[in-house]
Amino acid sequence: MRAAEGPLRSELDVKGLRAQMLGRIEELEAREREREEILAELVPMMEARGHDTGAVKAMMGGWAG
Numbered sequence: 001m002r003a004a005e006g007p008l009r010s011e012l013d014v015k016g017l018r019a020q021m022l023g024r025i026e027e028l029e030a031r032e033r034e035r036e037e038i039l040a041e042l043v044p045m046m047e048a049r050g051h052d053t054g055a056v057k058a059m060m061g062g063w064a065g
Helices: 013-046 056-060
Strands: none
Touching: 013 056
16 A cells, blocks of 8 residues: 555665766776777787787777777
8 A cells, every 4th residue: 555655765875876886887987998008009019910800809899999
């Protein structure tokens, strides 16, 4: 019968959850920047040595730097 009275109050901390989500997004973006920096160094070195870099680029998300 509580459904007729309206939704139950939740103990969800919306501000805290938002802060956690934003922190996680920043962390993931930092990882992506680091991955791109590694590729920016790795791919040219591999190509200079005559290696096919297609698999590396595909594995790392298709970055085409």
